[in-house]
Amino acid sequence: MERYLDLDGDSGVVGYEIGDTFIRVQFDRTFKIYTYSYRSAGIDRVEDMKGLARSGDGLNSYIMRYAKKLYE
Template sequence: MERYKDIDSDSGVLGYEINNDNITVWFHGSARPYTYSYASAGSIHVEEMKKLAHLGNGLNAYINNNVKFKYVRS
């Protein structure tokens, strides 16, 4: 897991892990990580989430506004 920079210090995201076709996100206070894949959330959303993760800003808001419940269910 790579620690999320959170440049504004206002995010619920703790960290993330990027793979070719998915991103796994750890949230503060959550017992488990959430994986958003091309299949579950769509490639456009996953690629945007990857960019935001690298930037360290806007990832939590993007998830809440676009893909909140589109994580991989196991």
């Protein structure tokens, strides 16, 4: 699990792991890890989340808007 940079210091995400067809995201309040896969969230959403995770900004907001309950 890689530490999420959180450039603005306002994210609920603390870590992530990127695979070929998924992203796993760890949140700070629950420390639970959620897996968003091509199957559960769709290719476009997962690829968007991968990009945001790598950039260190916007991942939590994106998940809350577009993928909140689309985890496996």
